[in-house]
Amino acid sequence: MWNYEKRLEFPVKISETNAQLAQAIATQYGGPDGESGAAMRYLSQRFAMPYKEAVAVLNDVGTEELGHAEIVCAIVRQLTRDLSVAEIKESGFDKYYADHTLGIYPINASGIPFDAMTFQSTGDPITDLTEDLAAEQKARTTYDNLLRLCAGHADVAEPLKFLRSREIVHFQRFGESLRIVQDHLDSKNFYAFNPAFDGDRGCR
């Protein structure tokens, strides 16, 4: 069960209007390495995870990612809320505007809607946690790319820098989780069995 907190994890206070930046940043809401996919990935993977530390990490990181999706949406909203029709036409925001006006909708930077095919939940702790490590690095790379586009836009860059730093912290926690999982396995062959499927052959 979740309870909402009426605050952002990191404040977003942007006064400028910039549809081009908004379109690029929106990918971290609905894109392949975005926060929505991250939340869905970790919160889905929790259920088959056999080890309590790793369940807690998936639960708590997944919960934080929901908050990050909200930060990204707040950035996109503030960058687009004052757009005029002329600016919409000039900036290339007209294609998005045609379908969504100034509403927030999960798409990637090229306009393709969010797709659950961007993440997995395999029911294998090593596989899932290895995907999670990659996911955090991919998200970090995307934030690096976005930050290059935000030079001179400090109000936009600051929350993105915070989100980027969280990718690195999550990567660390997932690395520790993977190590904890491996400690439960056969050290001569981590793949001798799947502890989430083949029963209690490792100690829990």
Add this chain to the structure above:
Amino acid sequence: MNGNVQPCKKDLLMQINAISFAALDSAMYLDTHPCDQTALGYFYEMNKQRGQLLREYASYYGPLTLDTATGSCSDRWNWINEPWPWQEGGC
């Protein structure tokens, strides 16, 4: 803590579920009826009881929320120990 007799885990949880639902449902009603004094009083009372019950539960059986994770007098992080809701013995 809350008296000397340890409350039944199942009963306490049932109370938390009932009171939490009452708080959530009345909050949703208040979203469209923000001046309804009866509903306001009801929400405040449910929310107060919810806080008390969550703290009481945490002190005996481990935290259900991070806000009450400090209530279990312990030198260990108990958030990871109690079963998750989809596991056997979970809430």
